[in-house]
Amino acid sequence: MSGSDAPATNAYWGRGGLEEKILDALAAAGKNVDALTIDDLAPADQFHGGGKGATERLARLAGLKPGTRVLDVGGGLGGPARTLAGQFGCRVTVVDLTEAYVRTGAALTARLGLADGVTHRVGDALALDVGAEPFDVLWTQNSGMNIADKERLYAGFARVLRPGGLLVIQEPMAGPVQPVVFPVMWARDARASFLRAPDAMRALIEAAGFQARAWEDVTDEIAGPGSAAAIPAHSVQRIIMGEALDAIVRAGQQNRAERRIVMTQAVLERRAAPASAPPPRTSG
Numbered sequence: 091m092s093g094s095d096a097p098a099t100n101a102y103w104g105r106g107g108l109e110e111k112i113l114d115a116l117a118a119a120g121k122n123v124d125a126l127t128i129d130d131l132a133p134a135d136q137f138h139g140g141g142k143g144a145t146e147r148l149a150r151l152a153g154l155k156p157g158t159r160v161l162d163v164g165g166g167l168g169g170p171a172r173t174l175a176g177q178f179g180c181r182v183t184v185v186d187l188t189e190a191y192v193r194t195g196a197a198l199t200a201r202l203g204l205a206d207g208v209t210h211r212v213g214d215a216l217a218l219d220v221g222a223e224p225f226d227v228l229w230t231q232n233s234g235m236n237i238a239d240k241e242r243l244y245a246g247f248a249r250v251l252r253p254g255g256l257l258v259i260q261e262p263m264a265g266p267v268q269p270v271v272f273p274v275m276w277a278r279d280a281r282a283s284f285l286r287a288p289d290a291m292r293a294l295i296e297a298a299g300f301q302a303r304a305w306e307d308v309t310d311e312i313a314g315p316g317s318a319a320a321i322p323a324h325s326v327q328r329i330i331m332g333e334a335l336d337a338i339v340r341a342g343q344q345n346r347a348e349r350r351i352v353m354t355q356a357v358l359e360r361r362a363a364p365a366s367a368p369p370p371r372t373s374g
Contacts, residue, residue, distance in 0.1 A: 093217035094237065096187055102282075104190040105330060109197050112167075115324035126202060128176045135169030135198060137326045138232035139353055140312025144260060145170045145231065146177070147312070151304055152227065152258045152357045154178045161185065161225040161250060163215050164233025167326065168195035168208060174229070175207035182229075183220065185213030216242055224252035231260040235276045238284040240291070244298035253362040257300055260308075261356075263288045265349035271341045273334065274351070275327070288354055300358035309352045314342050 105111070112134045113123045121130045132142040140147070154160075156179025162171045165184035168191075174180040186192050189212055196210040213219065215230075215237065228247045237243050247257055264270070264285040277283035286294070292305060315321050318339040321328050327335055345351040 093214040094187055096214070099187045099236070100189060103188040103330070106190070108167075108190050108194040108329075111329055112194070112198070112324075112326075115329055119322065119324040121324075123201075128172055128202065131172070131198065131202070132169060133322060133325045134329060135167040135172070135195075135326060137166045137169065137330065138260065139262070139314060140260075140308070142169065142173060144308070144312045144355075145173050147308070148229075148231070148258060148260055148355050149174060149178050151306070151355060152256055154180055154227065154258075157181065158226045159183075159223075160227040160229050161218075161220060163213075163218070163228060163230045163247070165210075165229075165231075166191045166195065166233075168199055168210060169326075170229065170231055171195075171208045172199060172202060172204050175204050176202070180207070180227075182208045183225075184208065184210045185215070185218065185220065186210075187212065187214055216246065218246050218250050220250055225250055225255060226252060227256045227258055229258045232262060232276075234261055235274075235285060236282055240284070240286065241294055241298065244295050244300070248299040248360055251360045253360055255360045256303075257295070257356075257358040257360065259354070259356050259358075261291070261354055262351050263291055263354050265345070265352045267348050267350050270350050271344050271348075273338050273341055274345070275331070275338055275342070285351065288352065291354070292356075295356075295358060299361050301361055302356060302358045304355075304357040306355050307352055308355050309346060309349075312353060313346055315339065316343070 136142045158180045160180045160182045162184045171182040171184045192210045199208045264287045318336040
């Protein structure tokens with residue numbers, strides 16, 4: 091089976107000279123780029139709703155412990171992975187389809203001295219190739235919005251997790267009011283955006299072999315900035331999206347206020363065996 095559209099993904103998200111752009115923006119903001127901390131880097135490497143605070147909230151919700159083996163799917167520049175390694179003691183493998191993010195993420199991880207705890211690989215969420223040893227946790231923050239075949243996506247997640255392992259997600263989902271107002275961060279229009287409602291998402295994830303431990307609407311808790319002007323020049327959103335960010339922020343405000351998009355954080359446990367269809371009924 092074919093996987094994701096790598097050329098289209100790299101064309102939309104990829105940027106040349108990204109490490110240099112990030113370091114220059116941080117230096118202009120007064121950060122010492124030769125002695126960066128996870129907190130210094132957070133505005134420039136946590137590319138998801140709620141930023142580093144949302145990552146920490148999700149890690150606490152999952153009860154992550156030192157030594158946990160985590161696969162971060164769609165982990166981008168590695169901000170969450172470095173947080174999980176540096177603050178929670180996890181060992182994290184990041185896979186992302188955007189090659190510029192993988193290169194830049196690896197360089198930033200090395201700069202922070204976390205290469206022993208975090209590795210970066212180019213990888214496709216729909217065709218995960220991460221070795222035979224299953225992971226304790228599959229982590230994904232704001233990475234499934236461009237993927238239409240969510241049944242295949244979550245079946246693949248179950249495949250790489252050990253029985254009893256955790257699926258830990260943060261994901262924008264379709265709210266009760268539709269349609270979504272565009273542009274959004276991940277798509278210029280509806281052709282590249284594939285959101286489902288929370289109830290439908292929970293049902294399809296559970297059908298893939300999971301049982302929910304926590305399922306929380308965090309739309310208001312981790313809402314984005316009130317205006318584009320509040321987003322600093324050294325934020326990853328500004329660095330990646332540039333002038334397009336202003337329209338994205340305006341649409342985001344409307345989508346949240348009108349409940350067109352909601353944000354969910356959830357922790358689900360992989361059952362010992364994936365869910366299966368009931369046996370056919372027999373007569374007699």
